[in-house]
Amino acid sequence: MRKTLLMALLLAASTALAQTHPYLDTRLPVEQRVQDLLNRMTLEEKVGQLTQINVQRLMGRDEWDRGPLNPEWLDRILAKQHVGSLLSGGGAAPQPNTPEAWARMTNDLQRYALTHSRLKIPILYGVDAVHGHNNVIGATMFPHNIGLGATFDTKFPHQIGEVTARALRATGITWNFAPDADMGRDPRWGRFYETWGEDPVLASEMVAANVRGLQGPALGPDSVAATVKHFIGYGSPVGGKDRADARITSAQLRGVHLPPFQAGLTAGAATVMVNSGSVNGVPAHASGELLTNLLRGDLGFRGITVSDWEDVRKLQTVHKVAPTYRDAVRMALAAGVDVSMVPHDAEGFTSAVLDLVKSGDLPAGRVDEAAARVLALKFRLGLFEQPFADAQKASAAVTAGTDLALRAARQSITLLASDGRTLPLGERARRVLVVGERARDPRSQLGGWTIGWQGLPKNEDTRAITILDGMKQVVPKGTQLRYSAGVPGQPDADALVVVVGEPPHAEGEADNPTLALPAADLALLREATASGKPVVAVLLAGRPIVIPDDVRTRLAAFVMAYLPGSEGGRAVADVLYGNTSPSGRLPFTWPMAAAHVPAPYDEPGRSGAPLYAFGHGLSYTTFAYRDLRATRDAVTVTVANTGRVAGSHSVLAFARPQGSTSPARLVTFGRVVLQPGESRVLTLALPLGRLPAPNVSIHVGDLHATTID
Ligand code: NOJ
Numbered sequence: 001m002r003k004t005l006l007m008a009l010l011l012a013a014s015t016a017l018a019q020t021h022p023y024l025d026t027r028l029p030v031e032q033r034v035q036d037l038l039n040r041m042t043l044e045e046k047v048g049q050l051t052q053i054n055v056q057r058l059m060g061r062d063e064w065d066r067g068p069l070n071p072e073w074l075d076r077i078l079a080k081q082h083v084g085s086l087l088s089g090g091g092a093a094p095q096p097n098t099p100e101a102w103a104r105m106t107n108d109l110q111r112y113a114l115t116h117s118r119l120k121i122p123i124l125y126g127v128d129a130v131h132g133h134n135n136v137i138g139a140t141m142f143p144h145n146i147g148l149g150a151t152f153d154t155k156f157p158h159q160i161g162e163v164t165a166r167a168l169r170a171t172g173i174t175w176n177f178a179p180d181a182d183m184g185r186d187p188r189w190g191r192f193y194e195t196w197g198e199d200p201v202l203a204s205e206m207v208a209a210n211v212r213g214l215q216g217p218a219l220g221p222d223s224v225a226a227t228v229k230h231f232i233g234y235g236s237p238v239g240g241k242d243r244a245d246a247r248i249t250s251a252q253l254r255g256v257h258l259p260p261f262q263a264g265l266t267a268g269a270a271t272v273m274v275n276s277g278s279v280n281g282v283p284a285h286a287s288g289e290l291l292t293n294l295l296r297g298d299l300g301f302r303g304i305t306v307s308d309w310e311d312v313r314k315l316q317t318v319h320k321v322a323p324t325y326r327d328a329v330r331m332a333l334a335a336g337v338d339v340s341m342v343p344h345d346a347e348g349f350t351s352a353v354l355d356l357v358k359s360g361d362l363p364a365g366r367v368d369e370a371a372a373r374v375l376a377l378k379f380r381l382g383l384f385e386q387p388f389a390d391a392q393k394a395s396a397a398v399t400a401g402t403d404l405a406l407r408a409a410r411q412s413i414t415l416l417a418s419d420g421r422t423l424p425l426g427e428r429a430r431r432v433l434v435v436g437e438r439a440r441d442p443r444s445q446l447g448g449w450t451i452g453w454q455g456l457p458k459n460e461d462t463r464a465i466t467i468l469d470g471m472k473q474v475v476p477k478g479t480q481l482r483y484s485a486g487v488p489g490q491p492d493a494d495a496l497v498v499v500v501g502e503p504p505h506a507e508g509e510a511d512n513p514t515l516a517l518p519a520a521d522l523a524l525l526r527e528a529t530a531s532g533k534p535v536v537a538v539l540l541a542g543r544p545i546v547i548p549d550d551v552r553t554r555l556a557a558f559v560m561a562y563l564p565g566s567e568g569g570r571a572v573a574d575v576l577y578g579n580t581s582p583s584g585r586l587p588f589t590w591p592m593a594a595a596h597v598p599a600p601y602d603e604p605g606r607s608g609a610p611l612y613a614f615g616h617g618l619s620y621t622t623f624a625y626r627d628l629r630a631t632r633d634a635v636t637v638t639v640a641n642t643g644r645v646a647g648s649h650s651v652l653a654f655a656r657p658q659g660s661t662s663p664a665r666l667v668t669f670g671r672v673v674l675q676p677g678e679s680r681v682l683t684l685a686l687p688l689g690r691l692p693a694p695n696v697s698i699h700v701g702d703l704h705a706t707t708i709d
Pocket of ligand 1: 090128276308
């Protein structure tokens with residue numbers, strides 16, 4: 001009742017303001033509204049817009065407590081510091097962690113901010129919804145990006161973006177720290193699974209599609225702001241170590257790392273997050289070269305540049321390029337950071353900015369410019385008009401999209417090796433034994449950034465179909481399915497499905513310098529292959545894993561499932577039992593040994609051929625290409641399903657300048673679904689500038705053509 005009264009008062013107050021204040025007039029252009037509002041703001045209020053605080057700072061007793069919102073801290077952060085945006089870093093969820101509780105929490109925060117803001121400026125609320133609204137228990141968890149990369153199908157990131165935006169908005173969240181636009185150039189890196197793989201064209205198309213899905217045709221009350229992150233070079237850390245220096249040439253920076261950011265910005269991404277690491281020794285957060293010359297000058301970006309978590313302070317404490325915190329703040333803002341993800345000490349940050357401006361060490365115009373960008377986004381999102389979420393709609397929106405998640409997971413699964421007899425499981429495998437804890441524990445299939453930052457915490461549960469659940473759903477009548485955590489001495493089965501993988505992890509904790517499988521998982525595979533029964537290995541991992549030859553070569557089939565999300569178990573089961581012919585193709589090179597990486601296909605590695613090449617992926621049917629033709633605008637090829645079952649297939653076209661010996665690079669891709677015996681002409685567009693040279697030789701599979709006008 002009191003809340004309703006408050007809402008009515010707020011509405012009345014803003015209607016009154018609208019009559020006098022042009023910034024509340026929705027008929028005016030955003031630029032004019034921003035200018036009007038900015039003119040009315042004090043320096044302190046503007047600085048608040050540059051400040052982002054983790055919600056846990058406002059909860060409970062301290063910054064790591066998830067208790068109820070604490071009035072003392074609401075007052076300090078929102079009323080006194082005028083903080084303009086909040087975030088839930090991984091795991092910063094309300095208790096209980098339900099969709100309704102999220103909506104209530106963000107509404108309470110928004111209401112507090114609005115009632116305590118002289119000019120009624122709403123807050124922006126950000127999260128990492130990197131595979132669905134993944135912080136919320138029960139949410140639909142989509143496959144992580146690396147698996148979506150294997151689909152070579154932009155409809156997935158587009159539609160997943162749309163569903164995720166609706167889920168976020170239904171819980172009062174307006175800013176998504178996604179999509180990741182980093183290049184997955186080194187599989188040892190803990191964030192490899194957050195990328196779309198190693199190819200810049202693939203990543204660019206997927207990033208652009210995801211941005212379009214999240215933001216819709218234009219930002220508004222039904223969409224969220226996307227963030228292309230982490231600008232730039234983050235995907236090539238030395239030694240594959242998270243946040244290590246990236247040693248890259250300017251040709252690599254421009255040719256490999258830049259395209260996905262450029263594509264995301266062309267698609268309209270409203271915000272950019274900065275790389276926590278350094279590029280050739282210069283921390284990205286202090287680099288005017290990257291954040292101003294490249295991002296603003298060359299790319300023409302006009303939105304918000306946000307720091308990563310505590311990274312302004314880290315210029316002093318980690319990178320040690322700033323002698324004091326005040327210097328760190330000056331360097332970051334001067335380089336081009338607009339919003340600092342502080343994330344705890346609001347006063348420390350705001351007082352440093354105020355002091356810098358008052359002492360003339362930072363031009364006041366820089367604060368105005370950054371605050372204007374934040375305000376512009378708030379207007380574009382319709383936040384001044386619709387600051388609240390409807391808690392009653394939250395649950396339906398957060399749990400939507402399970403069919404989409406299932407289709408995406410199915411299409412991602414990549415059959416790496418097959419003896420041609422064991423899969424699909426059928427008549428010959430009347431008794432199947434599923435082995436391994438990961439078959440019935442969803443943690444590995446969900447991966448990191450799921451409820452907790454490091455993945456689903458041990459004491460939490462969220463809805464997911466495990467591989468064992470999925471197999472039970474599809475097992476044909478008259479055949480037997482059993483489960484065992486370990487490999488029995490003499491397995492009484494016609495085939496063993498052994499589920500192995502990595503535990504869920506995120507960021508530096510997920511670095512894997514040897515690309516090794518956990519010892520217990522490898523032992524399971526070894527024992528299984530020693531049993532003499534056909535063994536199907538299903539791998540749940542966000543990167544290529546090196547399995548010793550003595551084990552790998554004895555597998556009957558090797559299935560890469562990536563981190564397939566909440567519907568992943570059903571998707572794996574559909575592939576194993578042949579309801580779906582596998583069609584995923586590797587979005588990265590699978591090395592023979594960890595010592596060979598980094599070795600993306602377009603930059604041949606240190607030694608030897610890969611175990612599985614970029615684009616590798618088997619099927620239960622066969623496809624043949626004919627009539628390849630290429631102009632500068634398109635590649636045309638006829639694809640035929642020459643096998644016995646229906647299947648979908650991604651066609652990848654590669655090009656290299658004529659006469660060059662450099663590796664041919666992916667220039668375009670597309671997908672067909674074909675019944676046995678069916679063929680179809682596929683035309684794949686070549687956007688302007690995609691070809692490496694005017695005269696190129698193009699290949700699709702074994703067919704070659706040269707471009708003609
Ligand atoms: C740190 C991560 O690097 C970044 O990707 C994420 O968006 C922020 N934390 C916020 O959780």
